[in-house]
Amino acid sequence: MAGYLIRRLWQSIVLLIIVSMIGFGVLHLTPGGPLSQYALTPGMTQDAMDRISEQMGLNRPLPIQYLDWAWRMLQGDWGTSYRDQQPVLTVIGRHLFATMLLMVSSTVISIALGTWIGIRGATHRYSTFDYAATVGAMIALSIPTFWFGLVGIYIFSLELGWLPAGNMYTIGDGSVLDYLHHLILPSIVLALVNIAIWSRYMRTATLDVINQDFVKTARAKGVSERRVLMKHVVGNALLPMITLAGMQLPNLLSGALVTETVFTWPGMGRLFLDSLGYNDYPVVMGLLMFSAVLVILGNLIADIVAASIDPRIRLA
Amino acid sequence: MTTQVESTKLTADTVLSVRNLTVDLPKGMERAFAVRDISFDLPRGEILCVIGESGSGKSVTANAMMGLLPPLIRVSSGEILFQGQDLLKLDEPALRKLRGRVVSMIFQDPLSALNPLMTVGEQVVEVMAAHDEGTPKSRQARALELLTEVGLPDPALMLHQYPFRLSGGQRQRVMIAMALALEPDILIADEPTTALDVTTQAQILDLIQQIQRKKGMTVLFITHDFGVVAEIADRVIVMEKGLIVEQGVADTVFGAPQHPYTERLIAAVPKLRQDDRAARSKDNDPQDAPVLTVEKLNLIYRSGGGWFKKLREVKAVQDASFTLHRGRTLGVVGESGSGKTSLGRLLIKLLESESGQIIYQGKDIAPMKESDFRPLRPKIQMIFQDPFASLNPRSTIGHIITVGPIAQGMKKADARTKALRILEKVGLDAGAYARYPHEFSGGQRQRVGIARALMFDPDVLVADEAVSALDVSIQAQILQLLDEIQRETQVAMFFITHDLRVASQICDELLVMQNGRIVEHGPPSQIFHAPKDAYTKELVAAIPGSDHALQKV
Numbered sequence: 001m002a003g004y005l006i007r008r009l010w011q012s013i014v015l016l017i018i019v020s021m022i023g024f025g026v027l028h029l030t031p032g033g034p035l036s037q038y039a040l041t042p043g044m045t046q047d048a049m050d051r052i053s054e055q056m057g058l059n060r061p062l063p064i065q066y067l068d069w070a071w072r073m074l075q076g077d078w079g080t081s082y083r084d085q086q087p088v089l090t091v092i093g094r095h096l097f098a099t100m101l102l103m104v105s106s107t108v109i110s111i112a113l114g115t116w117i118g119i120r121g122a123t124h125r126y127s128t129f130d131y132a133a134t135v136g137a138m139i140a141l142s143i144p145t146f147w148f149g150l151v152g153i154y155i156f157s158l159e160l161g162w163l164p165a166g167n168m169y170t171i172g173d174g175s176v177l178d179y180l181h182h183l184i185l186p187s188i189v190l191a192l193v194n195i196a197i198w199s200r201y202m203r204t205a206t207l208d209v210i211n212q213d214f215v216k217t218a219r220a221k222g223v224s225e226r227r228v229l230m231k232h233v234v235g236n237a238l239l240p241m242i243t244l245a246g247m248q249l250p251n252l253l254s255g256a257l258v259t260e261t262v263f264t265w266p267g268m269g270r271l272f273l274d275s276l277g278y279n280d281y282p283v284v285m286g287l288l289m290f291s292a293v294l295v296i297l298g299n300l301i302a303d304i305v306a307a308s309i310d311p312r313i314r315l316a
Numbered sequence: 317m318t319t320q321v322e323s324t325k326l327t328a329d330t331v332l333s334v335r336n337l338t339v340d341l342p343k344g345m346e347r348a349f350a351v352r353d354i355s356f357d358l359p360r361g362e363i364l365c366v367i368g369e370s371g372s373g374k375s376v377t378a379n380a381m382m383g384l385l386p387p388l389i390r391v392s393s394g395e396i397l398f399q400g401q402d403l404l405k406l407d408e409p410a411l412r413k414l415r416g417r418v419v420s421m422i423f424q425d426p427l428s429a430l431n432p433l434m435t436v437g438e439q440v441v442e443v444m445a446a447h448d449e450g451t452p453k454s455r456q457a458r459a460l461e462l463l464t465e466v467g468l469p470d471p472a473l474m475l476h477q478y479p480f481r482l483s484g485g486q487r488q489r490v491m492i493a494m495a496l497a498l499e500p501d502i503l504i505a506d507e508p509t510t511a512l513d514v515t516t517q518a519q520i521l522d523l524i525q526q527i528q529r530k531k532g533m534t535v536l537f538i539t540h541d542f543g544v545v546a547e548i549a550d551r552v553i554v555m556e557k558g559l560i561v562e563q564g565v566a567d568t569v570f571g572a573p574q575h576p577y578t579e580r581l582i583a584a585v586p587k588l589r590q591d592d593r594a595a596r597s598k599d600n601d602p603q604d605a606p607v608l609t610v611e612k613l614n615l616i617y618r619s620g621g622g623w624f625k626k627l628r629e630v631k632a633v634q635d636a637s638f639t640l641h642r643g644r645t646l647g648v649v650g651e652s653g654s655g656k657t658s659l660g661r662l663l664i665k666l667l668e669s670e671s672g673q674i675i676y677q678g679k680d681i682a683p684m685k686e687s688d689f690r691p692l693r694p695k696i697q698m699i700f701q702d703p704f705a706s707l708n709p710r711s712t713i714g715h716i717i718t719v720g721p722i723a724q725g726m727k728k729a730d731a732r733t734k735a736l737r738i739l740e741k742v743g744l745d746a747g748a749y750a751r752y753p754h755e756f757s758g759g760q761r762q763r764v765g766i767a768r769a770l771m772f773d774p775d776v777l778v779a780d781e782a783v784s785a786l787d788v789s790i791q792a793q794i795l796q797l798l799d800e801i802q803r804e805t806q807v808a809m810f811f812i813t814h815d816l817r818v819a820s821q822i823c824d825e826l827l828v829m830q831n832g833r834i835v836e837h838g839p840p841s842q843i844f845h846a847p848k849d850a851y852t853k854e855l856v857a858a859i860p861g862s863d864h865a866l867q868k869v
Contacts, residue, residue: 213428219384221494222416223446225408235433311478312432 008303012296016289023288024066027281034058034082034279056082069285078289079282083275088286092268098168099267101179102259103252105187110194111245117195118202119234122210133199140196145255149189149262156185166264186263190255194248201244205237212236239310246302250295331501331534332358332381337394339376339385350376350389351558358502363528363535365545365566367581368555369787370758374538377555378504380404381536382421383411416443420495424507426487430479436463436490437475443497462493466523484652485516492523496531503528504536509544513651513814518858521547540787542585543817543860546570554578584789586817588844588859606639607775607808608663608696613637613672613682615658615832632658634832636672640776643806647823647840649816649855655832656812660778663810664696665689676776694724694772701781703761707753713739714749717768724772734771742767742797759790766797770805778810783818795822816859820844828852 038044038052053059057068072079078088121130140148157165163185164170169178209215210233218232219225257269264270268287275283307313334357339350351373358364366374379385381396383403396403398418403411415421423429430439440459444450450458456475463471466489479487488508495503505524509517525548528535539545545552549566554575562575573579615633633655640646648656661667663674665681674682676696681689700706707716717738718731726734736746742763753761762782769777779798783791799822802809813819819826820840828836828843828851836849847853 213423213425214431216384217421217423217429217491217494218431218442220382220415220421221443221446222412222414223442224412227446231434232431236431239433310433312480 005304008300012300015296016292019292020070020285020289021066023285024069025062027284028062028065030279034281037082037278069282073289078286081275081283082280083278083283088282091271091283092286092290095266095268095271098265099256099260099269101168101183102187102190102256102265102267105183106190106194107252109187110191110198113191114195114198115202115234115238115241117199119206119229119237121199121203122206123229125207130203133203137196137200140192145189145193145258146262148192149186149259152185152189153262166262168266186259186265189262190252190259193255194252197248198241198244202237202241205240206233209233209236239306242302242306242309246299249298250291253291253294329360330357331360332396332398334358334377334381335395335397337377337380337396338392339373339380340390340392342388346371347558349392349558351380351555353394354555354558354560355394356553356560356563358534358536359551360534361528361532362550363525363537363548364551364553365537365539365549366553366555367539367542367545369540369581369789371557372555373558374555375506378421378506378536378538381504382415382419383408384415384421413447416495416500417447417498418500419502419504420498420500421504421506422488422491422495422508425511426484426491427511429491430487432479434478435475436477436479436482440475440490440494440497443494447498449498458497459493462497463490465496465527466490466493468493483516484512485520488512488516488520489523492520492527496527499531500533502534502536504538506538507540508537510539510541514816514860515651515854515858517544517860521860524548541860542582542788547860554581580789584792586788586791586795586815586821588817588820606641607676608640609673609675610639610663611637611673611675613659613662613674614670615655615662615667616670631832633662633669636834638827638834638837640808640810642775642808643802644824645802645809645811645822647811647813647819647826648829649813649819649826650829651814651855653831654829656829657780658832659829660698660780660810660812663776663778664693664698694720695774696776696778697769697772697774699762699765699769699777699779699782702785703758703765704785706765707761709753712750712752713744713756713764716753716764717771720768721771731771735767738767738770741770741801757790758786759794762786762790762794763797766794766801770801773805774807776808776810778812780812781814782811784813784815791818798822816844816855828855 034056035049035053035058038049050059057065060068069079076089078092080087081091084091117133121133124130153165156163164182168182170182215228215232218228223232253269256267257272259265260267260269261273268290272284272287274280275287333355335355337354338352341348341350354373354377356364366377368374376385376389380391381403383406385391391404394404398414403414406414430436434442437456437459440462441452441455444455444458449455459475460471463474468474468486468489474482474490479490482490491508503524508524509520512520521544524535524537527533537544537548545566552562552564552566552569553560554562554569554577556577562569562573562578564574569578570582573582613633613636614631617630617632618628636659638646648659650656658667662669662682665684665686669682672682673680676692681692707713711719714732714735717735718726718728721731721734722728732749736749739746739748744760744763744767748756748760748764753764756764765782782798783794786794795818798809801807809822811819811823823840825837825839826843827834828849830851836843836847836852842848843852844856847856
């Protein structure tokens, strides 16, 4: 296990280096650049522009800029945002809570509902419920997230007035209930696609297990149907799902990008879009590295959890 | 039939009786019922064997008794009487109380019958917990006792092992321990030894018989193997296509079978031949130059071996030397893991050997690169074990058997003509050419597999457990077909099997393998009647029904 972890760590480091190089390179290929925002300032001269460029280190060759950035980052200095002149880590930290809140709540909803729908679809195969779940999943998968977001806002905010149309809290309130009230719509919209994916996979995984001999053995032992399902069927069906959950993490991040924009949620997704618009390289790079680490961590944790549950992986 | 049932009732104390049971199959199956109007009694303290080929309805009968039929299959009439109540009328909670406590069941495939995520101990304890028997502590103690009773090595350690660490035979012992936990009246064993090696099968049969005698338990034993029946049965029920065609005391059924189907089943059981095959066909001289010579062939499997793992080596084949001759069959017998399949794969170069020579047409093919060997590949062909998995379901039979020759440069029209001729030779009609594999039975598919191999006019045919997946009567037909083909084409055959009776039918010479080594080599008469090696003796002794009248034909 220890050897395996060290091997994985090496792979992750190499992966992170490659991701950062590609990200850095592509970012600097985009037209405009961080200087373009100064160009329109009244009274700006070419001389002043060159000075700013030198101050920001943008006049050096790209590989040098990259190495400088990478070296500082390793020391914990992720750079300073061009836009609001604050350290990148501070800027990300400010938006991290909002995104995590949204991601965690939508993950809980999608895994709980998806698992339940999947298992029920498998145990009641070809029932009305199963068909409804299949059709529902197809709809959720084929319609883009922002559309659901807009329709949700139209129905529940504008027409019914039950839920707020955006933001994370009401200014001047900020109680837990107020946060939850704001959370309902975006987390459900973000969860929809994942419920669809998760329930389809869960249904297949359950069907794979439900006809296995050991399930029949459990029944023949006189074990109650409830325990047969929970202990023997679901326990085994969840194994492949753990790996899937690890792979779903990046989807959730990109889904959050759209959802946060629709609901004006002050999270990392919106920070990313805004920073791109300003050519705020340090923040964009910071976010890129942050999500790369998150994806790698997600997969690593999934593998470790799978190994801890499945003795065949753990002990072999 | 009815009269026989009545008489059973008079002579033995009946634990359970099945009366006029009919179980329907869903529409669109090959027949409307799984079993029809079957009646029999389970006499207390005896072993009742239900024998029949696949699709005869024997497993359905057992599952109906446990209330474990899949939802699509329903009992339409009849009753299963146990202690004065009809099991078919009980609701699920009442049935659940009986399962594991009064009636226990063990299954065919021990590899998939245990939950991979629970330790052996947890699974044994679960039976007692499900029936609220004892305390957690007493259950643990009882589990240890049971594992000891079924003869598992180091039972205290075994409690904490996960199933994947156990061999097939050990897992079947765990299944038996679970089934015995609450001392049930009835044990239903659904082909419990079919997936096991001969020696392991003999041990498990012995264990079941021992326990049955000690506890006075009643056993319903389902099997397709008359050898097994001969070994343990007190009474026999013969089933064909959902009907009981004959039932009675074991010796009577063997000695004087009443129904032609029973006769056919008994006749189809492969028997240990007393005479050698060479004596039957004199047209081959074993002194001929060999088609293929194997010298000191070795194969080593390596696993692990990373930065932090120790390299593990398994010697799958060690110093194998033998020759294959025109028109003769060399058999390889041994338990699973003995290296016989690896050896077969080395011959057709699906595996690369570690060292040693395979001399074919004067050249050593062992070290050849795939590109150099490719022109020779058609001449060394293989027949696979599983006729269901070895044919591509999306290809027609015609495509399956001509694709190889066409890839080797045969003209399409020629390939088709030859294919039609060979299909006829293996006993299929020309219409098969355009049909798909799912339209054929297992035996027919195996004929397609043989036709595919014959398309190349091979010099060597490697048959890996080619008849193991087939029912006995089909098995006999395929063996006969292989025999005819060999006489006609003089192909040299390398026949891999775990069934010594089958080996004695078709082989001129035998290799006995154990742990990758050839421990004995000789004609069947020597191997079976004067075995020299201790392991060979053990194998021969383990043949089911070997000491019974069944073999003395």
